[in-house]
Amino acid sequence: MIEAKGVALRYPDQTLALKNIDLEIQPGELIFITGPSGSGKTSLLKLFLGMEYPTSGYLEVMGQLMNPTQAKAIRKLRRRIGPVFQEFKLFPGRTVFENVLLGHRFLHMPKTDLKENSMNALEKVGLAHKAFSLVENLSWGEHQRVAIARAVARKPLLILADEPTGNLDKENALKILNLLASFKDNKTSVIITTHATHLLDCEKYDKLIAIHHGVLQLERIG
Amino acid sequence: MMKNYRANAAYFIKEAVTIFRFNLFSNILSLFSIALIFFIFAMMFSGWQISNHAAEALQGEAEINVYYNQNIGTQGIFQLSEKIKGINGIKKVRLVDEKEAYSRMEKILGEESSVLKIFDENPFNPYLEIKIDLEQTDLVLNGLKVLPGIEHVRNNKEVLDRVHSIAGTIRIFGSLVLFAVGLSTLVIVSHMLRQGIEHNREQINTLRLLGASEVFIGIPYLLEGLLLTMGGGILSGLASEWVVRKMTVQLASVLPFMPFPQAGVLCQQILFALSALSIFLGIAGSMLALSSAKPD
Ligand SMILES: Nc1ncnc2c1ncn2[C@@H]1O[C@H](COP(=O)(O)OP(=O)(O)OP(=O)(O)O)[C@@H](O)[C@H]1O
Ligand SMILES: [Mg+2]
Numbered sequence: 308m309i310e311a312k313g314v315a316l317r318y319p320d321q322t323l324a325l326k327n328i329d330l331e332i333q334p335g336e337l338i339f340i341t342g343p344s345g346s347g348k349t350s351l352l353k354l355f356l357g358m359e360y361p362t363s364g365y366l367e368v369m370g371q372l373m374n375p376t377q378a379k380a381i382r383k384l385r386r387r388i389g390p391v392f393q394e395f396k397l398f399p400g401r402t403v404f405e406n407v408l409l410g411h412r413f414l415h416m417p418k419t420d421l422k423e424n425s426m427n428a429l430e431k432v433g434l435a436h437k438a439f440s441l442v443e444n445l446s447w448g449e450h451q452r453v454a455i456a457r458a459v460a461r462k463p464l465l466i467l468a469d470e471p472t473g474n475l476d477k478e479n480a481l482k483i484l485n486l487l488a489s490f491k492d493n494k495t496s497v498i499i500t501t502h503a504t505h506l507l508d509c510e511k512y513d514k515l516i517a518i519h520h521g522v523l524q525l526e527r528i529g
Numbered sequence: 530m531m532k533n534y535r536a537n538a539a540y541f542i543k544e545a546v547t548i549f550r551f552n553l554f555s556n557i558l559s560l561f562s563i564a565l566i567f568f569i570f571a572m573m574f575s576g577w578q579i580s581n582h583a584a585e586a587l588q589g590e591a592e593i594n595v596y597y598n599q600n601i602g603t604q605g606i607f608q609l610s611e612k613i614k615g616i617n618g619i620k621k622v623r624l625v626d627e628k629e630a631y632s633r634m635e636k637i638l639g640e641e642s643s644v645l646k647i648f649d650e651n652p653f654n655p656y657l658e659i660k661i662d663l664e665q666t667d668l669v670l671n672g673l674k675v676l677p678g679i680e681h682v683r684n685n686k687e688v689l690d691r692v693h694s695i696a697g698t699i700r701i702f703g704s705l706v707l708f709a710v711g712l713s714t715l716v717i718v719s720h721m722l723r724q725g726i727e728h729n730r731e732q733i734n735t736l737r738l739l740g741a742s743e744v745f746i747g748i749p750y751l752l753e754g755l756l757l758t759m760g761g762g763i764l765s766g767l768a769s770e771w772v773v774r775k776m777t778v779q780l781a782s783v784l785p786f787m788p789f790p791q792a793g794v795l796c797q798q799i800l801f802a803l804s805a806l807s808i809f810l811g812i813a814g815s816m817l818a819l820s821s822a823k824p825d
Pocket of ligand 1: 318319320322323324342343344345346347348349350351393470
């Protein structure tokens with residue numbers, strides 16, 4: 308699913324955000340990535356989504372080589388990925404349902420399927436009753452769940468959730484983690500970054516990865 | 530692929546409206562600014578059309594009168610006018626007989642035409658009225674010189690030359706002004722559309738991250754651009770039509786001797802120019818704006 312060999316990421320301002328990353332992720336794995344603020348978690352997910360390219364090393368996502376010459380193919384690859392951004396990036400001025408629908412209506416699918424997928428995703432995150440509220444009127448945790456619904460409505464093979472528990476109380480954080488974990492199946496991998504290591508249950512995950520100053524360490528295999 | 534875009538047609542339209550409503554105030558401002566600059570363009574355009582029309586009419590009136598020897602007879606007159614028609618640069622030859630010459634003078638004199646009554650006999654001679662192409666005045670005059678049977682040519686060469694150069698100046702100057710106004714219209718409108726797209730840059734980039742194609746992302750903005758330019762086109766079209774109809778009536782009464790184009794024809798030309806401008810600017814402006822909103 309993901310194969311990284313000696314990957315480094317240096318931002319234009321010379322910040323070396325990731326150093327010599329070696330990583331292999333199989334289909335159907337649930338992976339947690341932890342590390343202090345600024346350690347490079349978001350940067351790693353950006354590489355997987357093609358928002359940044361490795362400045363050195365080799366990176367492949369679902370068989371797609373991640374480098375600038377592949378921009379067009381990477382745009383297509385993204386349709387098989389469900390990203391949940393740290394800052395949500397929802398579409399303002401629209402209802403919850405429209406947000407989820409717009410997240411995948413450009414996929415070549417019959418309209419009825421698009422709508423059904425959207426509603427199903429909202430039901431899964433427990434927001435069906437808010438489907439026709441404007442996103443502006445939602446609470447923080449509800450924003451989070453809309454973002455998740457948008458990411459999973461497209462039935463992705465890879466879910467990338469960046470800090471989905473941030474700002475949530477323990478109970479709700481746990482709910483979100485369990486929800487995301489539930490999308491893992493034998494084809495779909497789920498990668499989640501989080502500070503909340505104390506909530507993690509090693510029974511459930513396949514790998515726990517820690518990042519410190521851009522250096523990756525495999526902490527534990529579940 | 531195409532099928533997917535067609536299936537999304539309703540969405541694209543709705544999305545364009547959503548985008549419009551989302552920045553309602555700034556979009557309404559843009560709409561009126563576009564209408565205003567289109568209106569200015571329409572006014573320059575009609576000025577250009579009016580002056581072109583006047584220049585053309587002036588040139589069309591350029592004529593030479595040929596007085597012939599009264600003894601050549603009807604046959605002679607016919608032969609002479611056939612020969613004149615053979616000269617390059619002649620558009621039309623027409624015989625003005627004594628009677629017509631008289632009644633023309635009556636018209637010119639108007640209320641004072643009673644002075645003509647002091648003549649017992651018609652004091653005017655018949656002549657050939659020749660419409661010429663101003664570009665070839667000299668050629669025509671030289672050609673006439675060598676024809677037999679001509680007594681006298683009244684040509685007003687200085688006036689004809691002056692008319693010719695005025696018409697040329699009007700044309701060049703008018704085209705330059707129109708070009709400048711057209712160019713600034715293009716720059717201002719595409720800049721305005723760009724501002725609108727900048728407003729939605731975040732959302733556009735999010736769609737890119739979710740894997741939407743540039744075409745899918747772009748169509749609503751294209752439609753919105755068209756909505757703005759065509760809305761502006763309609764508003765300015767209505768305003769221009771009203772002004773042009775008022776203005777031509779006013780001008781015609783102030784400058785009765787000036788040949789003005791018909792208001793209806795002029796309005797049609799303006800509406801045509803505005804439609805072409807709206808559609809072109811809506812598409813070109815949005816495309817330009819979209820391509821400049823690439824991810825950072
Ligand atoms: N676009 C950028 N340009 C330059 N430096 C950047 C950029 N984005 C991130 N960085 C730097 O790269 C390092 C890693 O940032 P990253 O966002 O990946 O951290 P993180 O682990 O996600 O932190 P947090 O837990 O606070 O979200 C930080 O030092 C950050 O300042
Ligand atoms: Mg982060």
